[in-house]
Amino acid sequence: MSGLIARVGGGLPPSYWKLWLASAGSNLADGMFWIALPLLAVRLTDSPGLIAGVLVASRLPWLLFALVAGALADRLDRRRTMILVDLFRAGLLGGLAAATFADLASLPLLYVVAFALGVAETLFDTSAQSIMPNLVEPDRLSRANGRLYAVELTMNQFVGPPVGGFLAAAGIGLAFGTGAAAYLLAAVSLLTIAGSFRPVREGPPTRMHHEIAEGLRYLFGHPLLRVLALMVGISNLASSAVFSIFVLYAVAPGPLGLDEVGFGLLTTALAVGSLIGSFLVERFERLLGRANLLAIAMGVNALVLMAPALTTFVPAIAAAWVVGGLVGIGWNVVTVSLRQRIVPDRLLGRVNASYRLLAWGTMPVGAALGGIAGEVFGVRAVFLIFGGLSALLVLGRLVVTDNAIADAEHAAELASERAAERAAAPPDAGEPAAGEPAAGEPAGQSIGQ
Numbered sequence: 001m002s003g004l005i006a007r008v009g010g011g012l013p014p015s016y017w018k019l020w021l022a023s024a025g026s027n028l029a030d031g032m033f034w035i036a037l038p039l040l041a042v043r044l045t046d047s048p049g050l051i052a053g054v055l056v057a058s059r060l061p062w063l064l065f066a067l068v069a070g071a072l073a074d075r076l077d078r079r080r081t082m083i084l085v086d087l088f089r090a091g092l093l094g095g096l097a098a099a100t101f102a103d104l105a106s107l108p109l110l111y112v113v114a115f116a117l118g119v120a121e122t123l124f125d126t127s128a129q130s131i132m133p134n135l136v137e138p139d140r141l142s143r144a145n146g147r148l149y150a151v152e153l154t155m156n157q158f159v160g161p162p163v164g165g166f167l168a169a170a171g172i173g174l175a176f177g178t179g180a181a182a183y184l185l186a187a188v189s190l191l192t193i194a195g196s197f198r199p200v201r202e203g204p205p206t207r208m209h210h211e212i213a214e215g216l217r218y219l220f221g222h223p224l225l226r227v228l229a230l231m232v233g234i235s236n237l238a239s240s241a242v243f244s245i246f247v248l249y250a251v252a253p254g255p256l257g258l259d260e261v262g263f264g265l266l267t268t269a270l271a272v273g274s275l276i277g278s279f280l281v282e283r284f285e286r287l288l289g290r291a292n293l294l295a296i297a298m299g300v301n302a303l304v305l306m307a308p309a310l311t312t313f314v315p316a317i318a319a320a321w322v323v324g325g326l327v328g329i330g331w332n333v334v335t336v337s338l339r340q341r342i343v344p345d346r347l348l349g350r351v352n353a354s355y356r357l358l359a360w361g362t363m364p365v366g367a368a369l370g371g372i373a374g375e376v377f378g379v380r381a382v383f384l385i386f387g388g389l390s391a392l393l394v395l396g397r398l399v400v401t402d403n404a405i406a407d408a409e410h411a412a413e414l415a416s417e418r419a420a421e422r423a424a425a426p427p428d429a430g431e432p433a434a435g436e437p438a439a440g441e442p443a444g445q446s447i448g449q
Contacts, residue, residue: 016135025186027152029179031160036175038247041213052244052371057111059363061118069122070353077198078127086271090183100173130349141337150278165264215350229358231396237362238386242443243371269318273325295397297331306387342412
């Protein structure tokens, strides 16, 4: 029995599995909410622009608050931040459930709730990505992130949407209320993780805008991370454009003719592939190489976005989405693990947030463009336009090579060793004190750049 537990656990510590359980609860709530929200929206309006506005409101905080969230993640205890955010989200969804039951829901209310949850998401996700290296050894980060993405996708896209669809069919307020309970359970799981997760600061205190600038300089000064952030930003812009109006195409009287339950079930196709792929990422890395895996993920994502324009046969669309999830999860695991390996812990929150400013900040722009394109050209054209844009990202393979990835990791190891040597050596006239930049080395910059 102990051997079976060890194999399933993958050698990961108990504190990691508590984080895993909290992620399960939070993402179950997310999955139910993000399926119930558009279903409530289509009951209030049939305008593609107004419906897309809900996604714009939810993703706008990544454009406005991501950098602040990163600075806070490098200042505050990351576990405590996650707990407070989950409690806030539970209260917010509970309030929306009450408003829905009282027949007080309106589009402006949906915009406000979506925006507030988006702000909470910037704080939670930035802290969650940044806490991982404090729980798991570097050589097990791919495995840990793969397991974490497995439960996130299972709950967010595989369990949450159909459960949310079934609950919404009975009463949309019930879906929101159940989501609030799931957030509360996630907060309880985080409370059981012992220890402090406040990053160790170096040097004297600085103003927040200086700290934000330091994270931005690191990202934009790192050639590989900069290209990866731009690629995923464009990819997410295209995906947001498509999925912001997809509910109009999928739910009757749209061409696919689905009901609420069918819509929820279709969205699980991506999760089915992603769940399987999350356990195969390490094998895909060895078989294909990380650079090839990233390029294939971008190419397949284009197929996912264009599939509804090519056919209205729901099983064919679902099959394309399964393949998309199977390969696409590799992008997330590889790129997140890479950042966690090469970025210093004291900067990790800010660099993650700067990265996500590009990766997620494009989502409200994409959602707005999807709504506009849907109004002007029709919903089907949105799939072709933005699927074609996503296909162009395969060209990033010319820059993102296995050698570039390996060089970045090696440079980060050398920088870490040098920093440890400086910290251990007593300061003297020729040696800078720990936390001070060496001569000729810019403050806030790693020599690994």
